Amino acid sequence: MLLRIATRESPLALWQARHVQHALQRAHPGLEVQLVPMTTQGDRMLATSLSALGGKGLFVKELEQALLEHRADIAVHSMKDVPVHQPQGLCLAAYLPGEDPRDAFVSNAYATLDALPPGASVGTASLRRQAQLRALRPDLRVGDLRGNVGTRLRKLDEGHYDAILLACAGLIRLGLEARIREPLGPPRFLPAIGQGIIGIECREDDAATRGLLAPLHDARMATRLAAERAFNARLGGACQVPVAGHAVVHGDRVQLSGLVGAPDGSQLVRADVEGPADQAAALGTRLAEQLLDRGARAILAALGMAV
Ligand SMILES: NCc1[nH]cc(CCC(=O)O)c1CC(=O)O
Numbered sequence: 044m045l046l047r048i049a050t051r052e053s054p055l056a057l058w059q060a061r062h063v064q065h066a067l068q069r070a071h072p073g074l075e076v077q078l079v080p081m082t083t084q085g086d087r088m089l090a091t092s093l094s095a096l097g098g099k100g101l102f103v104k105e106l107e108q109a110l111l112e113h114r115a116d117i118a119v120h121s122m123k124d125v126p127v128h129q130p131q132g133l134c135l136a137a138y139l140p141g142e143d144p145r146d147a148f149v150s151n152a153y154a155t156l157d158a159l160p161p162g163a164s165v166g167t168a169s170l171r172r173q174a175q176l177r178a179l180r181p182d183l184r185v186g187d188l189r190g191n192v193g194t195r196l197r198k199l200d201e202g203h204y205d206a207i208l209l210a211c212a213g214l215i216r217l218g219l220e221a222r223i224r225e226p227l228g229p230p231r232f233l234p235a236i237g238q239g240i241i242g243i244e245c246r247e248d249d250a251a252t253r254g255l256l257a258p259l260h261d262a263r264m265a266t267r268l269a270a271e272r273a274f275n276a277r278l279g280g281a282c283q284v285p286v287a288g289h290a291v292v293h294g295d296r297v298q299l300s301g302l303v304g305a306p307d308g309s310q311l312v313r314a315d316v317e318g319p320a321d322q323a324a325a326l327g328t329r330l331a332e333q334l335l336d337r338g339a340r341a342i343l344a345a346l347g348m349a350v
Pocket residue numbers: 121122123124192208209210211212213237238239240241
């Protein structure tokens with residue numbers, strides 16, 4: 044039997060697709076697994092700001108189209124890039140065990156965020172990272188840095204910024220863990236929904252493929268994502284707004300922290316909830332409603348979003 048993996052062509056996406064390829068071959072000796080690399084709209088338009096383009100779905104749409112047209116059997120995604128609702132006929136069938144969910148402070152001259160001198164420049168295109176940075180260090184100059192992990196590190200090394208922020212997970216996967224000067228994590232700095240988790244999407248009615256994926260699935264990550272994605276869905280799943288959220292599963296309980304910010308970082312609303320793991324999605328919805336009542340509704344309304 045042959046299984047075809049739709050993947051983006053960036054080094055990180057290819058690493059993740061090969062990681063799934065090897066995991067499938069370990070679980071099913073004799074299974075043939077091929078990569079089907081493709082360029083997405085998001086990759087073609089790296090020069091334009093993501094929020095102006097209308098969202099993160101741009102990195103997954105082409106892969107999903109390949110699944111629907113039977114040009115591939117599974118698509119491997121960074122869950123951070125996957126919108127909260129799947130297209131009709133597709134489903135997220137497996138999540139791999141998570142890598143470090145934290146963000147990484149990366150700099151050649153400074154060991155920590157606190158060590159940056161007043162007025163230093165930090166590169167990141169993520170509204171979520173920008174808003175939290177501004178809240179912690181209003182004095183910093185934050186620049187819009189986009190591109191693949193390698194491109195961003197090169198811009199740092201060329202001296203365009205004093206520091207940049209990236210996901211620890213991507214750096215670790217690419218063998219660049221040594222570039223992490225300081226991990227920035229909860230409760231001080233909240234990651235993106237799904238950060239560090241690789242998800243596998245397939246056709247909903249493809250029972251054979253779902254069977255092959257079952258041994259790769261990590262139920263704790265499914266609980267984490269249920270909480271985080273329900274939280275994001277209740278906030279409208281928008282990417283023009285800084286939204287962060289992180290769930291931690293302890294046995295049969297989940298702790299979920301989340302925040303919503305004004306795009307300019309002038310305001311951050313945050314809260315935490317805790318509850319049973321089998322009600323993770325309801326917990327995510329409840330956290331979103333708490334934040335809406337404490338100021339997030341006004342932040343979203345100012346952006347023309349009714350929730
Ligand atoms: N936005 C691109 C992206 N999507 C997922 C990751 C990291 C890997 C992960 O979160 O699993 C990255 C790179 C980054 O933010 O530094």
